[in-house]
Amino acid sequence: MAAAAGQRRLDIEEVGDVTVARFVDKKILDENNIQMIGNQLFGLVDQDKRKKIVLDFANVEYLSSAALGKLITMNNKVKTIGGKLRLCSIRPDIYEVFAITKLNKLFDIKDDQATALAGF
Amino acid sequence: MSEPARLDVRIATDPAEAWLVQSQIVDWLKERQYPAPDQFGVRLSLEEGLMNAIKHGNRGDLSKSVRVFCEVSDVKTYIEIHDQGIGFDPAAVPDPLAEENLEKASGRGLLLMRQFMSLVEFRDNGRLLVLEKQRSTE
Numbered sequence: 001m002a003a004a005a006g007q008r009r010l011d012i013e014e015v016g017d018v019t020v021a022r023f024v025d026k027k028i029l030d031e032n033n034i035q036m037i038g039n040q041l042f043g044l045v046d047q048d049k050r051k052k053i054v055l056d057f058a059n060v061e062y063l064s065s066a067a068l069g070k071l072i073t074m075n076n077k078v079k080t081i082g083g084k085l086r087l088c089s090i091r092p093d094i095y096e097v098f099a100i101t102k103l104n105k106l107f108d109i110k111d112d113q114a115t116a117l118a119g120f
Numbered sequence: 121m122s123e124p125a126r127l128d129v130r131i132a133t134d135p136a137e138a139w140l141v142q143s144q145i146v147d148w149l150k151e152r153q154y155p156a157p158d159q160f161g162v163r164l165s166l167e168e169g170l171m172n173a174i175k176h177g178n179r180g181d182l183s184k185s186v187r188v189f190c191e192v193s194d195v196k197t198y199i200e201i202h203d204q205g206i207g208f209d210p211a212a213v214p215d216p217l218a219e220e221n222l223e224k225a226s227g228r229g230l231l232l233m234r235q236f237m238s239l240v241e242f243r244d245n246g247r248l249l250v251l252e253k254q255r256s257t258e
Contacts, residue, residue, distance in 0.1 A: 029167050031135045062160065064167045065232055069225035076223070093160045100235045101228050102217055 009037045012044075015054075018120050019044060020113065022056040028067040038070035042077060051083030054116045058089040063097060075107060084108070088116035122152060124193040130185045133178040138170035141188050145199070148192040155258050161236030162197055162253050168229035169201045169249050177203025177247060196238075199251040207245030 011022040021044065028034060044050045055071075057063075071087075078085040088110040090098065098104040110116040125148040131137040145166060149159045170186065178184040184204040191198045214221050216228045233240045239252035 029163075030139055031171065062163060062167075064164060064171070065226070065228040066171065068228060072223055072225050093157060097164070097232065100232060102222060106222060 007036050008040070009033065010040050015117055018052040018054060018117055019048075019050040020054045020056055020117075022058065023060050026059055027062040028060055029062050029064045031066060034064070034066045034070060037067070038073070041070060041074045045074070045077040045081060045083070049081065051078070051081060052120050053078060053083065054086045054088055054113065054120075056089050056113055056116075057087060057091070057094060058113075060094060061091070063094050065101075068097070068101060068103060071107070072103070084120065086110055086116040086120070088113050121194050124191050125151075126192075127188065127190045130187050133174050133180060133182050133184050133186065135171065135174060138167075138174060138186070141190075142166045142170065145190050145192065145197070149197060152192065152194055152255075154197075155256050158197075158253060158256050162199075162251075165233040165237050165240075165251055165253075166199065168233050169199070169251060172229055173201050173203035173205075173249070176208070177205035179205060195255050197251075197253045197255075199249075201249045201251070202244070203247050205247060207247045210242045210246060 009024050011024060013020045021041070025033060028037060044053060075085050086108045089112050090109060095104065098107065098109065127141070127144060129141065131141060142163060146159055146163045149162055173186045174180065178186065187202040189200040210230065213230055214227055216224065216231050221227060233251065237251050238254040239250065241250040242248065243250060
């Protein structure tokens with residue numbers, strides 16, 4: 001990953017051939033933070049060429065529309081290389097943001113990490 | 121009933137200053153034990169409104185500022201965010217729920233504010249955003 005360790009905004013774990021990226025932050029709101037998260041997410045595809053990715057939102061309590069933009073770009077990048085992106089462990093407040101914006105239809109969202117990993 | 125908390129400040133065109141204002145206001149909601157979904161909606165709407173003022177209103181121009189007025193009482197939260205940009209027509213903002221816009225990376229802030237707040241109004245040719253949240257009954 002290109003980002004310096006001190007700026008790490010995602011915990012990355014390999015489960016079989018699936019990459020699980022867990023957000024470190026509770027609040028994905030401010031622009032600098034979102035920029036860093038975006039860079040690290042895109043690095044998984046652009047540099048590391050990972051094709052099966054689960055984004056785990058268990059820690060996330062807040063998320064803004066700017067963060068949604070990064071997720072959409074990430075989804076498109078993964079699709080472009082023939083991969084799959086799943087989102088999981090989204091708490092109800094945050095899920096409402098996805099539902100309001102109809103992005104719950106665009107993304108493959110699973111209840112928890114085990115379900116997200118199953119049948120990938 | 122506690123006294124309303126008030127804030128009337130002019131902040132730089134700087135997300136870091138917006139963050140401080142946002143945190144202060146949300147702290148007041150916490151002190152008054154607003155339900156968690158209210159706190160969530162107000163924080164999100166503040167983030168969207170302040171970033172719109174900084175990025176789209178003032179267009180990042182550091183010579184401009186954003187005035188923020190807020191009053192948090194036990195029953196409602198009232199917020200004004202006033203930028204120094206050229207203004208805009210809220211009616212002309214593309215519908216982010218239209219099929220052709222669903223995968224666009226931006227343009228959802230206004231929709232989210234309208235969903236989470238009790239009132240969203242634009243005045244002064246779009247430069248002044250007024251947000252109001254009535255405290256929910258739990």
